[in-house]
Amino acid sequence: MKEDVFYGKGMAYVKRDYPDIFKAVVELNDAAYTGKVLDYRTQKLIALGITAAASDDRAMKKQMMSAMKEFDISRDEIVDVLRVVLLTSGNPPFTKAMKILYDITE
Structure with missing residues (x-):
């Protein structure tokens, strides 16, 4: 896995x-x-949120692609994670992550 x-x-x-x-x-x-305690799928979503909050483009893309491939995580699930990023880290990391997400899903 x-x-x-x-x-x-x-x-x-x-x-x-x-x-x-x-x-x-x-x-x-x-x-x-x-x-x-937390399954690997949940840990993957946490890792995705951390890389998004850090505005690490390369890591965000890899985490998103890996989450979708390994766990069939949907775009909406990733957006839920990014909502927390928006709240805790602000608009710039959120919008950067949204762009990456849409780049890889459209």
Whole structure:
């Protein structure tokens, strides 16, 4: 279910040249996404909201695409997450995320 691609582009160098650091990042990812109390689908929606609030274009797009592919999460479900982003982080991250969402769904 979880994909192994969960990191930025620079991690390819870390994986190649510093496998000990890469291993620690993989283990941290596994520890964070346990599904013990909140299922992985819910955790994915939280991650999507965090990347949107941070206005990280690349991460938002990857989170949205991954959520839709892995869990068949709908555009309306993502918009519900983005409503919280609007409330907590303001209009600029919200509108940026909405543009990305519509770019990938239309």
